[in-house]
Each structure stands twice: as structure tokens, then as C-alpha cells.
Amino acid sequence: FLCRTHGMQLLFTNRESYRDKPALFNKYCGDDNTAFFIDEGGASPEAAKGCSELITELDKPFNHIFCACGTGTTAAGIINGIKDNGFTAEFHAVPVLKGDFMKAEIDRYLVAPHPYHLHSNYHFGGYAKTTPELIDFVKEFTALTGILIEPVYTGKLFYAIFDLIKAGHFKPGSRILAVHTGGLLGLLGMRDKF
Known part of the structure; x- marks a missing residue:
């Protein structure tokens, strides 16, 4: 609810695909130079x-x-x-x-x-x-x-x-x-x- 209210588009995936989050990011956002990959917990x-x-x-x-x-x-x-x-x-x-x-x-x-x-x-x-x-x-x-x-x-x-x-x-x-x-x-x- 809160995510959608603030304009987020939620994409659902299976556990196996989720394990390689950078690949998921590249699949859905790789061509968008305004997108940033922020891992869980924000570690970077x-x-x-x-x-x-x-x-x-x-x-x-x-x-x-x-x-x-x-x-x-x-x-x-x-x-x-x-x-x-x-x-x-x-x-x-x-x-x-x-x-x-x-x-x-x-x-x-x-x-x-x-x-x-x-x-x-x-x-x-x-x-x-x-x-x-x-x-x-x-x-x-x-x-x-x-x-x-x-x-x-x-x-x-x-x-x-x-x-x-x-x-x-x-x-x-x-x-x-x-x-x-x-x-x-x-x-x-x-x-x-x-």
C-alpha cells in the first residue's frame, strides 16, 4: 500500500531469481541511467x-x-x-x-x-x-x-x-x-x- 502510494512499481519474483538481485536489476532497470541498485539494508x-x-x-x-x-x-x-x-x-x-x-x-x-x-x-x-x-x-x-x-x-x-x-x-x-x-x-x- 505505502509503496504504491509513493509511486513504486512492485515486481514479484521467485526465490531463485531473487538470489541474484543485481541480475534482476539489470533485467528490469539496466537501460535506465536514472535507476540505482540499493541492496537490502542499503549496504554500500x-x-x-x-x-x-x-x-x-x-x-x-x-x-x-x-x-x-x-x-x-x-x-x-x-x-x-x-x-x-x-x-x-x-x-x-x-x-x-x-x-x-x-x-x-x-x-x-x-x-x-x-x-x-x-x-x-x-x-x-x-x-x-x-x-x-x-x-x-x-x-x-x-x-x-x-x-x-x-x-x-x-x-x-x-x-x-x-x-x-x-x-x-x-x-x-x-x-x-x-x-x-x-x-x-x-x-x-x-x-x-x-
Whole structure:
């Protein structure tokens, strides 16, 4: 509905064809020089460069900057932005998927090596997986703050931040920035949990 409302033309395919998305793009859009191929999750050097510009929007210093990670592209972009703009903030990535691959994914789009923290124990079972504890946290956080979050990305992000604060991970008075990456439409498919 929303895609069509905004002028998108949806093309349906089988799983086998879908595995080779660049070939599908070339088949349907190869002759259109105004078309761009953007893979799931938006992972690309161009996406990382775009995300690096988020840092230039900051008008106050932060000690810590957090974001949730799916492909690692947003994280890499923010890390590049921290380094390129001379910020001293420590970056924290919160992967929402299970597995030990996130460091390699983030490092793939770094312009130059730069230290960061990877908090891999807040995936709650994997991508789009939830637990009653996470759902309760999402509800409580939204009720207390008025900030809408969802359990796939931002719920895991804020849960991690709150858990690390409770564990005394940060010095008192630390300024923490959480990058809210959206994903709120995913709530529509989870109405039964709320």
C-alpha cells in the first residue's frame, strides 16, 4: 500500500531469481541511467558515506554514540564521520542479528581503522526475534519517554544502553547519543505483541 502510494512499481519474483538481485536489476532497470541498485539494508560505500554526514549535524559534544546494526553500514558511516570530523566520542554498535560477522561488515566500509565497541549480546535470539522481556521494555520505554521504538532495531538499541548504564559502564555525567534509525513500520506486523 505505502509503496504504491509513493509511486513504486512492485515486481514479484521467485526465490531463485531473487538470489541474484543485481541480475534482476539489470533485467528490469539496466537501460535506465536514472535507476540505482540499493541492496537490502542499503549496504554500500555510498550509504556509509551518507551516514558519515550525520556527525556534521551535531552541535554538542557527546562521550558515547550508539546505533543498532543490521548490515553495519550506518555504524561504519558514523565511525568514519567521528574520525573525519575530529570527534572524541566513543562509538558503540548494537548488532540485532546473531553471529560473529558484524565486525567484518563494519570494517568493510571504514575509510581507515578506528576503534569502536561492539555489544553483540543484545540480539534477543536474532533478527526480528523478540522475548517478553524486550516487548515489555519497548512498551515501558515508549510510555515513559513518548519516543516510539520497535523490537527489531531501536528496542534492542535502547535496551542495550539502559542495561550498560545500570551495569555502571559509563562515567557519571557522560553524554550519550542514541541514533534512532526508524523501522517503525515494522510495528504493523507485530500488532499481536502490543
